[in-house]
Amino acid sequence: MKPYKIPESVLVVIYTAALDVLLIERADRAGYWQSVTGSKDAVDEPLLETATRELFEETGIVADGERIVLRDWGLANIYEIYPVWRHRYAPGVTQNTEHVFSVEVPRDTPIMLSAREHLQYVWLPWLEAADRCFSPSNAEAVLQLPQQLKKRG
Incomplete structure (x- = not known):
């Protein structure tokens, strides 16, 4: 039996200098687009x-x-784990803490998806990417990208 997932994860917003954002479509839920996510x-x-x-x-x-x-x-977001995925966590665990990261890459960076996890990827302008994200915390992180970059500069 697989060990339970730890309810602490990362969200990584991948973007280009032009503020195009990479989104990947989940293999286990077609139509669910997101940034990179994963648990400890x-x-x-x-x-x-x-x-x-x-x-x-x-x-x-x-x-x-x-x-x-x-x-x-x-930045850390605490959110309710979708019921469809709660079986991956220990009994009684209903919330996850997600820590937000970002990374700028050149637009021509080769993308090699894990076929087990994702079906396809797309580069979208940041506002369109935010609209495509199924997760509210992911959409909010994409919307915050320009402000985060100003903080850095």
Whole structure:
């Protein structure tokens, strides 16, 4: 039996200098578009390590810390886990804490999806991407992208 998922995860918004955002379609729920997401593998796994691992597993993008740099927004969302996915968590667990990261990549970055997890990907202007996200916290993160970039600059 698979161990229960840890109810602490990362959301990684992938974008280009032109503010196009990469969205990926879930294999287990066609029509559900999202940014990279994933749970910690261990309670003590550092969030940056979780984000780096999930980014690579789901897109093939390597955050090397030099050319491709993950940025922790210092933002955490607590949300109700959709009932359809609660069986993945320990009995009684109904909420997840999601930590938001972003990463800027060149538009021509090769994307290699995990076929087990995702069907296809699309680059969309940030407002269109926010509209396509099925998760409210993911949509909100995409909408916050321009303000987050101003904070950085």
